[in-house]
Amino acid sequence: MTIKILNASAIRHLHSGQVIVDILAIVKELLENSLDAHATSIDLVFMNNGLEFVQIKDNGEGIEEGDRLCVAKRHYTSKLSEFHDLEVIQSYGFRGEALNSICVVSDKVVITTKTKTDPIAKQYDVNKEGTISNEKVANTIASSGTIVTLYKPFYNLPVRRQLAQKNATSTMKKVQELLTKYALAHPNVRFACTQSTNAGGRKPSNNTWIKPITETIETSVSILFGPRLADMTERFIETDEEDPILTVDVVLPKKNSDPSIVLKGPENVFFYCNQRPINYVKSELKDIVSNIRVRYKDAIGLNVDNNQKLPFIYLDIQIPPSEYDVNVEPDKTTVLFHKKDRIYNIVKKILDEIYPTKMEKFFNK
Ligand SMILES: Nc1ncnc2c1ncn2[C@@H]1O[C@H](COP(=O)(O)OP(=O)(O)OP(=O)(O)O)[C@@H](O)[C@H]1O
Ligand SMILES: [Mg+2]
Numbered sequence: 112m113t114i115k116i117l118n119a120s121a122i123r124h125l126h127s128g129q130v131i132v133d134i135l136a137i138v139k140e141l142l143e144n145s146l147d148a149h150a151t152s153i154d155l156v157f158m159n160n161g162l163e164f165v166q167i168k169d170n171g172e173g174i175e176e177g178d179r180l181c182v183a184k185r186h187y188t189s190k191l192s193e194f195h196d197l198e199v200i201q202s203y204g205f206r207g208e209a210l211n212s213i214c215v216v217s218d219k220v221v222i223t224t225k226t227k228t229d230p231i232a233k234q235y236d237v238n239k240e241g242t243i244s245n246e247k248v249a250n251t252i253a254s255s256g257t258i259v260t261l262y263k264p265f266y267n268l269p270v271r272r273q274l275a276q277k278n279a280t281s282t283m284k285k286v287q288e289l290l291t292k293y294a295l296a297h298p299n300v301r302f303a304c305t306q307s308t309n310a311g312g313r314k315p316s317n318n319t320w321i322k323p324i325t326e327t328i329e330t331s332v333s334i335l336f337g338p339r340l341a342d343m344t345e346r347f348i349e350t351d352e353e354d355p356i357l358t359v360d361v362v363l364p365k366k367n368s369d370p371s372i373v374l375k376g377p378e379n380v381f382f383y384c385n386q387r388p389i390n391y392v393k394s395e396l397k398d399i400v401s402n403i404r405v406r407y408k409d410a411i412g413l414n415v416d417n418n419q420k421l422p423f424i425y426l427d428i429q430i431p432p433s434e435y436d437v438n439v440e441p442d443k444t445t446v447l448f449h450k451k452d453r454i455y456n457i458v459k460k461i462l463d464e465i466y467p468t469k470m471e472k473f474f475n476k
Pocket of ligand 1: 140144145147148169173188189190203205211
């Protein structure tokens, strides 16, 4: 067998496959780019479950004219210049590959952008290599922001495309769950999602979901999950006394809440690090989730073993980026913490407050 170098196009396809595995991954990357651009309003549109096109419009900072040539080039990023910058950056993105990978797997990508100082927005076509062309003026952005539209995702990867078609409905459900995760962690951002269909020449039908800007996470809980659940939960923010750089912010069921409302299974667990959704199942902190389950059920007198369901959990670990590593998996949803015992301790303190054990109740009398 001879060893030879892969051609550039094959390399691009192989790379893109790691990040952009499905429409859900595309949405995640686009959402994160909009949040990194400090958008306070994000609109997503899916035509035919995203199989026709996916569009995201934000009111973020927009892309400077001088940066547009390399916006979708692989390894071009405005967020990181040295590897060590990872210790200080707060942005979701840092690899400079998401947009490029999206271009590789889409039939066509169109980017429209405007900064506050630009007199008018400009629209660009972006090809597979991430090269922009065909610049024209557009009046689709009033102040500042960016619109990214990608057509026919995975059209050039038949197996992925077939899978995307087969899983279209379940993917849209997952998109909704993903949006909920980001919407919950960002009270100050309005999120909207429209699903449209235009099949068979029939009149297009639209279905829109909106999370408005809210004052607090508690209000977001009420809007996203209903006032009944919101009434049965409480927020707690605890900062480590010895090491004030670590804060844990939680919304958890009250100790007298109705389990039929707060116990909904794994889909109601929202685990974050600095507002980045993290996969608690893969995370080294998954014990925290099972601890909360046990303490809550203990507090309300439910048999822990007979009921594996999880209560509603919102938990955000706020800690400087130098205290953890997010560059672990392609999708950045796994985080390795340097001082996980500190996090366990602080969560335990919160749980002792919300769900006092019999001994604690006795001593507090
Ligand atoms: N919605 C947006 N608004 C403003 N700038 C954007 C937007 N989307 C992308 N950009 C710019 O394009 C660059 C490339 O985006 P891309 O998502 O490919 O990489 P990244 O976010 O830097 O890193 P990662 O690959 O980890 O997401 C960003 O660094 C940012 O400067
Ligand atoms: Mg990005």
